[in-house]
Amino acid sequence: MNIHDNAKLTPKGRDRLVKMVLSGQSLESASQLAGVCPRTVRKWVDRYRREGFAGLYDRSSRPYKLRKPTSQAKVEKIIKLRRRRLTGKHIAHEVGVSRATVSRILRKAGLSRAKDLNPDEPIVRYERAKPGELIHLDIKRLGRFERPGHRVTGDRTGQSSPRSGRKKGYGWEYVHVCIDDHSRVTYTDIFPDEKAMSAVAHLKAAVAYYKRLGIKVERVMTDNGSCYKSKAFAKACKALGLKHIRTKPYTPKTNGKAERFIQTAIREWAYARKYQTSHQRAEYLPIWEHMYNWHRPHGGINDKTPISRLGLNRNNLLRHHI
Numbered sequence: 001m002n003i004h005d006n007a008k009l010t011p012k013g014r015d016r017l018v019k020m021v022l023s024g025q026s027l028e029s030a031s032q033l034a035g036v037c038p039r040t041v042r043k044w045v046d047r048y049r050r051e052g053f054a055g056l057y058d059r060s061s062r063p064y065k066l067r068k069p070t071s072q073a074k075v076e077k078i079i080k081l082r083r084r085r086l087t088g089k090h091i092a093h094e095v096g097v098s099r100a101t102v103s104r105i106l107r108k109a110g111l112s113r114a115k116d117l118n119p120d121e122p123i124v125r126y127e128r129a130k131p132g133e134l135i136h137l138d139i140k141r142l143g144r145f146e147r148p149g150h151r152v153t154g155d156r157t158g159q160s161s162p163r164s165g166r167k168k169g170y171g172w173e174y175v176h177v178c179i180d181d182h183s184r185v186t187y188t189d190i191f192p193d194e195k196a197m198s199a200v201a202h203l204k205a206a207v208a209y210y211k212r213l214g215i216k217v218e219r220v221m222t223d224n225g226s227c228y229k230s231k232a233f234a235k236a237c238k239a240l241g242l243k244h245i246r247t248k249p250y251t252p253k254t255n256g257k258a259e260r261f262i263q264t265a266i267r268e269w270a271y272a273r274k275y276q277t278s279h280q281r282a283e284y285l286p287i288w289e290h291m292y293n294w295h296r297p298h299g300g301i302n303d304k305t306p307i308s309r310l311g312l313n314r315n316n317l318l319r320h321h322i
Contacts, residue, residue, distance in 0.1 A: 183309035184300060
């Protein structure tokens with residue numbers, strides 16, 4: 001209940017007022033003590049006698065029955081016009097009702113805001129039943145550097161100087177990532193480009209890595225990058241006995257596990273430390289990835305570590321954890 005800022009009585013105050021009257025005080029004396037009129041005191045006493053303490057709360061001022069309610073036909077017309085993206089003013093003019101009526105009907109129908117006309121598609125979460133049924137591949141481009149950049153130092157002085165000479169900048173390096181759909185165990189490599197040969201080399205290395213963990217890879221999902229659409233990549237998938245699945249164009253959420261891993265890697269590895277060079281950053285990647293696979297709780301699998309979902313026994317754990 002929202003009490004008015006200038007209200008002289010709250011439910012507890014009304015209760016005290018009523019008990020004063022019931023104890024023998026007159027309506028006039030009780031009203032003078034409370035700063036209200038005798039008629040108000042009589043109203044609360046009557047309510048208390050009929051309903052008890054519950055009757056001392058404020059009631060809604062909305063009438064039980066409207067004299068001229070908006071007809072169902074008009075309500076449906078207002079909703080129909082709103083779905084055609086007409087504004088409230090325009091709808092009120094077309095239907096012949098007030099803007100307040102239109103606002104009330106649209107609010108009840110959940111169509112008040114523009115974004116309500118295009119609700120977000122429901123998030124479809126999926127997970128393969130066992131490790132190796134599906135692995136996700138993606139690529140993240142990172143800039144090379146020979147000294148810490150302004151992101152960590154805050155100093156932009158001379159950051160573009162390599163581009164002004166013959167070097168034309170330090171260039172880029174490409175982090176090829178792979179993540180298992182069920183366990184979230186990852187494998188990453190850094191290559192100088194994102195061409196087909198690099199993608200094929202990363203795929204073969206990833207399959208071999210999972211094989212050492214006792215995982216047989218069956219399918220691979222990628223986006224529609226040129227390296228993944230190449231004949232060389234298709235040939236490699238066929239040679240490895242993998243079914244290649246590509247995501248729907250411009251729909252990165254289909255490959256969401258790889259996208260989410262890239263976000264985590266950027267935040268916890270690439271930009272988490274003050275590296276002196278990009279080479280030093282690349283050297284730290286295997287260390288961070290080992291922590292991610294073996295020691296970091298993963299929110300998507302009930303805060304378990306990815307390696308725990310492989311069902312390795314103690315001997316296998318000791319053999320791999322070196």
